[in-house]
Amino acid sequence: MKKTTLVLLLLLCSLTSFVVLSFAGQRVSAASNYDIQSVDHQVEVLYSGHLRISDRIRITGDLTDGFRIGFPYKYTPHVLTSVAYDSTGSLPLIPDVQLDGQTGFYAVEVSFPEEAPSVFTVVFILSNNLVNQTSTGFNVDFPVYPSCAKDVPICNVSIVLPGIPTNVTVAKEDGIVNSTNFVKSDLPAFSSSPAILSFDLPATQIQLIDIETLETEIRTGHAGEVSVSDTYRVISKSPTRIDSLELPVPINASNIAVRDQLGRPLGSTEVFNETSGIAVVNATLIIPLETSHSNSLTVEYNLPRLEPEQTTRFTLLIDLFPPMNYYFDKAIDTIIPPEGAKFSLPQTTPTESSYVITRGTFQEIVSVKTEHISYFGEPIRLENVMVVVYEYNPLWIAFRPTLLMSALAAVGFLVLFLRTRSKAKAPRRISAPKSAAGLSPDRIKVLIDSYEEKSRLTSELQSLAIKARKGKIPRRRYKVRRRTLEVRLRALNENIEELKETLRGAGGNFAALVKQLDRAEDEIEELDTKIESAKARYNRGELSLESYRTLLADYNKRKEKAETKINGILLRIREEIQ
DSSP: OHHHHHHHHHHHHHHHHHHHHHHHHHHHHHHTOEEEEEEEEEEEEOTTSOEEEEEEEEEEEOOOSOEEEEEEGGGGGGEEEEEEEETTEEOOEEEEEEETTEEEEEEEEEOOSSSOOSEEEEEEEEOGGGEEEOSSEEEEEEESSOEESSOEEEEEEEEEOSSOOEEEEEEETTEEEOSSEEEEEEEOTTOOOEEEEEEEOOGGGSOOEEEEEEEEEEEEOTTSOEEEEEEEEEEEOOSSOEEEEEEEEOTTOEEEEEEOTTOOEEEEEEEEETTTTEEEEEEEEEEEEOTTOEEEEEEEEEEOOOOOBTTTEEEEEEESSOSOSOOEEEEEEEEEOOTTOEEEEEEOOOTTEEEEEEEOSSOEEEEEEEEEEOOOOHHHHHHTEEEEEEEOOGGGGGHHHHHHHHHHHHHHHHHHHHHHSOSSOOOOOOOOOOOOTTOOHHHHHHHHHHHHHHHHHHHHHHHHHHHHHTTOSOHHHHHHHHHHHHHHHHHHHHHHHHHHHHHHHHOHHHHHHHHHHHHHHHHHHHHHHHHHHHHHHHHTTSSOHHHHHHHHHHHHHHHHHHHHHHHHHHHHHHHHHO
8 A cells, every 4th residue: 555655656656746847848839939030240350460350140930038149158257248139129128148058158138129030140359369470371269150049951151361361261160161161050059160261361461469458538729620649558478579560540530640658750651441441640650669568559640520510509429439440448539629618508419428628717528438349240349439529619719809908908908096195084885785687687587598409309308208108209310319309308307406596596586496496306306206216116016007097197286286386486586687
């Protein structure tokens, strides 16, 4: 009897395990119901010796989870950065993850906020430590095939090298090829495929260097003229001396000159590669760069003149990731307009970039810091174009001469006054009460118009979010439009704060009205926070639908009351100045 019971229990456990594993297998297959159609695996050796590996993946089926791709783990210390994108723009990417639980791989995971595209690209930048210089050329250690979690029916491999190499050899586990283009059929999942690329090429075609920083200073003149200086901090990793360096310049650059860190001019020639569309200037160093030594080089040039919009408005486009055959650790762009210029719309799209506006007495300066710079692809490049708009009145040209003449005139009048004033006792000075200086009807109108514009922009942002949530506008268009509105709203808030500060300084009733205005705006901000908190609690199931609707109705009613109060305060401010 006991034996029979034991056998029945064992059978029951086995059956339960089988059912659980079957359902788990069904869930996995349902979440991974896709196939890889092909991968275009491009390996490019940059001029600085860094490797740019681009995998263009085509899939079929439904990809509901993230997509993982990588290469053998031995290349992990050499990974500098990675990005992913499709035809609409960049995609979220998580670096350094496991390849579906397999060990021995470095992988990244690409996620898709919306439906997964059928074609997307993943780009890796690897360090130049994988490139070794020989007596006649170079050896490169690289992953010849991508490592995927599924089989790849067709893998098209292409190797891009500077110049015209000879004696090209790719030594890999599945055989040796003497070509820069070949096809691998039926690449199995979790393939680990390191290889050695050997080729002959003059040493000047690839310079093993690290560029720590690129500091770019962009100056604009009174008539829209643009002058640029790019300063490179270069460290040599080449086993031989470097006598010359190629540095990138825009295709439309003119009056190009190169100087060393002491300001001495260097001999240089301009070169344009029609195949890659990249323009460079080849600078001959006065003192060759030794191994492990560093040097600073500055390239100066002019760009086409900016054409003003509406006489006083200038727009400057800055390409933070232009086509280039290099990799930079960090870049700092500084935009210096003429004195008297006011930035009205600085906008930047890259997530790893940040800009700061420094405001002086007569001048404003924008600084942009970007890290991990190379050319990753046209969608990434288009997303990383910074738009800088500033207002400049040509009357500022006469500011310095007028200021000088005014100072001379003031000194002359002072000398004349001291000579002619009587020796009688000076009359007692009487302090006049502070008046509402600067509170002209025009400034009050600007304040009221600014609040109306702020209300309009806020409504437009809310409407834009609703359209994006319902899929009525493309995701890329929504992101660009949202950033533009947020930048304009931020500039508008700064302007409002300056006008409110003027009212506070006037004292009296004006200061009291501004205090009421601040309280009403704080109440609106607090209510917006409560609305978002209620939405989050409802989504987590902490609030019932009826309670959620009651809270929203109450918050919105109080918010409308506060907005009505703001309109009343603005009306009273306008009446005070009349």
